[in-house]
Amino acid sequence: MSEVPLILEPEQLAPLLEHEEIRVVDLSSPANYFAGHIPGAIGLPFQALLAGTPPAPGKLPSLERLTEVMRAIGLTPDTHIVACDDEGGGWAGRLLWTLEVIGHKKYSYLNGGMIAWKNAGLPLSTEDTTVAASDIEIAIADDAPMIEAEQIQQRLGHNDLQVWDARSPTEYTGERLVAMRGGHIPGAINCEWTQLMDPQRDLRIRTDAREFLEALGIDGKTEIATHCQSHHRSAFTWLVGKSLGFPIKAYPGSWSEWGNLPNTPIEQ
Structure with missing residues (x-):
């Protein structure tokens, strides 16, 4: 999994789905997720990654809340996250940036997201995927790519x-x-x-x-x-x-x- 590129094409991802270390996280709208997603992908509402409080709702949520989110998607030190969305990469990028902020560096972006996956004619599932929660402990990394x-x-x-x-x-x-x-x-x-x-x-x-x-x-x-x-x-x-x-x-x-x-x- 260490050789999985940061920018991952749909055709590269398809054969990797059988690997248990790979976890696809889909930040598409709930309607689009349930209409058809990558088999095994977890749906994650983008709001989970935001503090949501004015005047700066885009700041990070509390460490406690972030821990809940990362545990809910089953994140472990060995998990390689592949993020995708249905809008060109904003919310997928937000998840990957958040992973970098907490020092988790095993991740990729599905280039073109669900638009590219669907247009490539690759398999879709309508089953709601659930995973076992992890017990990961997280902290803000010293080299977090964040500036105030x-x-x-x-x-x-x-x-x-x-x-x-x-x-x-x-x-x-x-x-x-x-x-x-x-x-x-x-x-x-x-x-x-x-x-x-x-x-x-x-x-x-x-x-x-x-x-x-x-x-x-x-x-x-x-x-x-x-x-x-x-x-x-x-x-x-x-x-x-x-x-x-x-x-x-x-x-x-x-x-x-x-x-x-x-x-x-x-x-x-």
Whole structure:
């Protein structure tokens, strides 16, 4: 299982389903999950991965709650999680980022998620999968790919941190207001998350992602902090950055926190 790639194609996953170490976790909507999912896949509501409390609902839930979630999906130190969803990778990326935050590094993303799996004509099941709960103990890893508002503020203007804003251009400019204040973190580069998906290839990560990002000034030579409104869209951009070998972290407070703080610097 140590050779399973981070970005996994449907045809690569299919023969791995018989291995007990492989656990597919599907973060599609419940309706789509029950309409047909990968045989043996567990359905996980994305809300389980979020604190859900204003003003920054995208922050991590409590360690106690996270422990409950990881035990419920049967996570053990030997489990290799394969995450998928039905929307291009945001919620799947959020699960994989959460695993990285707790130091669990055995995971993969099903490229294109359930859209790619179904369009490949691979088997589907409508049975609700249940697994035996584990007794895993978790903690936030020392090298968790996570950054907070105060840390970003301290590094602004020092040229040692790039901010990748995964929101829409109208959110970036402040034209669309979804917090007390609109705009963006000073110096942030705007690349909306969907720009990294290829609609011609079932929303797989675009094959020229590295070149596309380099053209925008995101080349992985500087540490990157990515965010959106609630660290859903930016969970996918974190995943793309990681797949390219970039030194990338996520700011889970995202704009719902930054834009609602009274004294954070903002550009428009």
